[in-house]
Amino acid sequence: MAKKFNVAVVGASGMVGGELLGLLESRRFPVGDFYPFNSGRKPASVRFHGKSYACLKPSFAALKQADMVFFVSTDEVSARFAPKLAAAGVWCIDDSSKFRLAAGVPLVIPEVNGGEIRPAKKLVAGPNCTLTGAAVALADIHRRLRVTELRLATYQAVSGAGKSAMLQLEEELKTYFKKGAVPEGSGRFPRPIAFNLFPQVGGFDRDGHSAEENKVEGELRKIWNAPGLKISSTAVRVPVLRGHSLAIWARTAKPWTLGALKKILARTPGLKFAADPYNYPAPLSHGNRTFVVYAGRLRKAKTAANEFQLWVVSDNLYKGAALNSMQIAERIAGF
Ligand SMILES: NC(=O)c1ccc[n+]([C@@H]2O[C@H](COP(=O)([O-])OP(=O)(O)OC[C@H]3O[C@@H](n4cnc5c(N)ncnc54)[C@H](OP(=O)(O)O)[C@@H]3O)[C@@H](O)[C@H]2O)c1
Numbered sequence: 381m382a383k384k385f386n387v388a389v390v391g392a393s394g395m396v397g398g399e400l401l402g403l404l405e406s407r408r409f410p411v412g413d414f415y416p417f418n419s420g421r422k423p424a425s426v427r428f429h430g431k432s433y434a435c436l437k438p439s440f441a442a443l444k445q446a447d448m449v450f451f452v453s454t455d456e457v458s459a460r461f462a463p464k465l466a467a468a469g470v471w472c473i474d475d476s477s478k479f480r481l482a483a484g485v486p487l488v489i490p491e492v493n494g495g496e497i498r499p500a501k502k503l504v505a506g507p508n509c510t511l512t513g514a515a516v517a518l519a520d521i522h523r524r525l526r527v528t529e530l531r532l533a534t535y536q537a538v539s540g541a542g543k544s545a546m547l548q549l550e551e552e553l554k555t556y557f558k559k560g561a562v563p564e565g566s567g568r569f570p571r572p573i574a575f576n577l578f579p580q581v582g583g584f585d586r587d588g589h590s591a592e593e594n595k596v597e598g599e600l601r602k603i604w605n606a607p608g609l610k611i612s613s614t615a616v617r618v619p620v621l622r623g624h625s626l627a628i629w630a631r632t633a634k635p636w637t638l639g640a641l642k643k644i645l646a647r648t649p650g651l652k653f654a655a656d657p658y659n660y661p662a663p664l665s666h667g668n669r670t671f672v673v674y675a676g677r678l679r680k681a682k683t684a685a686n687e688f689q690l691w692v693v694s695d696n697l698y699k700g701a702a703l704n705s706m707q708i709a710e711r712i713a714g715f
Contacts, residue, residue, distance in 0.1 A: 384412035385471075385713065388446035390438050390461070391453030392416030393424040395543040396475060399702035400450055401428055407706060410713065415446055419453070444468060448712065450705055451476055466502035471712055473504050473705045480505045480599055487602050490707040491650035492519045497711050504708055507603060509700025510534050510581075510615065511596040513626050513692040515603050516673040516699070520648040521641065522604055525632035529687075532596065532613040535625040536581055537663060538573060540696045541617075549573050549619055573619050581615040590615055623667015624696045631687040641678060641688060650699075651675060661693040670695045671703060 387404065391397040393416075404411055405428065418424045420437025427433075436442060443449050443461055448471040451458045455478040462472040462479065479485040486496035487505045492515055497504055507515065518527055538545045548567040552574035556562050562572040571578045582591025592615040601609050645653035654660060654676040661667075661674035673694040681687035694700060 382410045383713070384410045385447040385709075386413040386415070386445060387411045388415040388417060388438075388443050388449040390417040390443070390449060390451050390457055392426045392433075393418040393435050394452060395539055395546065396452040396697060396701040397450075398426070399697045400452060400705060401426060403698075403702055403706045405429055407710070409706065409709060412447075413445065415442065417442070417453075440464060444470060446470060448473065448709060450709070452701070452705070462503050469502065471502050471504070471709075473506065473708050473712075475506045475701050475705055477508065477595060478505075479503060480507060480595070481602060487599060488708055489515055489603060489650075489704060490711055491516055493603055493605075494707075494711055497708060499715055504712075506701065506704045506708065507599045508592070508595045509540055509694075509696035510536060510592060510624050510626070511600045511603075512696075512700045512704065513624060513673045513694035514596075514628055515600055516650045516694070517645070517648065517653075517675045517690065517692045518628070518630055519604070520644050521630070521632065522606070524644060525634040525636055527604075527606070527609060527630050528633050529610045529629075529631040530600070530612075531629040532611070533627040534581075534592075534596070534613060534615045535577075535618045535620070535627075535663075536592075536615060537620040537622050537624055537667070537696055538569075538617065539622045540581075540624060540700070541568060544568050545573075546621060549621065569617065573617065575619065577616055577618045579614055579616050581617055620663045620667075622695065622697060623663025623693055624700060625661075625663055625667070626692040628690045628692060629681055629683070629687060630690065631681075631684055633686070635686055636688075638678065638680060638688075645675060645678065653678075660691055663693055666693045667695045669698060671698065673699055 417438040418435035451474040458476040597611040660676035666674040677691040
């Protein structure tokens with residue numbers, strides 16, 4: 381019989397936590413004992429394999445009972461527990477941004493750099509949900525033709541900001557249909573999100589770049605092991621519930637033909653590429669409980685030689701978070 385893992389999920393009552401529990405079940409991950417945790421601020425229970433479990437507030441002793449801990453809560457919680465647990469031999473799969481850029485912590489998308497997962501490195505980080513689509517879609521093109529410059533505009537779903545953000549969009553829409561106006565300045569976002577969008581995901585640094593834009597750039601360079609890659613992005617929050625979309629301009633060191641790019645994209649692991657320009661992906665159809673990244677609208681850019689454009693959609697809660705963590709866990713279980 382396959383080895384079973386005692387599994388803890390910190391943040392089991394949250395958006396990503398809920399998806400992760402579903403994937404642990406549906407992908408038949410060999411779970412022995414199961415321990416869900418939440419903030420402890422309010423009572424919460426989760427269902428797993430037909431049983432109800434009360435979520436507890438995490439402590440080192442409680443987490444240490446697990447062989448594998450999924451961190452899907454906050455940077456602070458990951459910082460408090462993950463390094464110590466990893467040092468004690470517990471696999472820690474961290475979806476927070478706390479350790480993504482830390483030296484010695486593998487930042488992993490299994491299809492792209494799964495070889496970075498090694499038994500000696502028990503703390504493994506999963507990347508930001510926005511860059512995942514670009515990292516997967518362009519991985520093979522980068523390997524063969526070396527991407528030197530990347531420009532991105534992102535169109536990010538509200539679920540990327542957690543359960544409360546998703547509820548906010550729903551509440552704003554209800555208020556609009558009841559009262560004829562969207563409430564100004566309440567809740568989770570800097571602006572109303574219903575019937576709106578804004579170019580702010582996280583706070584801005586002194587140069588005016590948002591936290592999300594900086595994450596995309598730093599993390600992609602690390603995952604592709606491409607420190608010299610030039611990246612510029614504008615991250616935009618849009619009133620989509622689930623599924624992040626990206627408009628990409630990519631420039632390569634080596635020349636290509638569109639036919640060659642199409643062939644590479646068609647064979648890229650974890651990607652479904654639509655060569656027919658009318659068959660482009662969109663979040664409602666391609667970013668909702670989907671296991672792969674989708675791309676379409678490939679064309680030669682008019683701005684520079686060796687530059688092409690691509691449209692990419694992926695499920696921020698699956699491939700951008702819970703599924704990616706699951707795939708990391710499956711690699712670990714295969715050791
Ligand atoms: N949403 C995405 O698309 C996405 C993608 C990639 C990575 N991530 C990362 O995944 C993590 C979870 O995101 P989410 O969207 O699922 O957020 P969420 O819906 O707000 O859920 C947060 C979860 O963390 C728990 N939590 C908060 N403070 C805690 C504490 N002190 N101790 C233990 N648990 C605590 C919450 O418990 P309560 O219910 O008790 O508050 C809840 O279960 C974040 O680090 C986020 O950056 C999210």
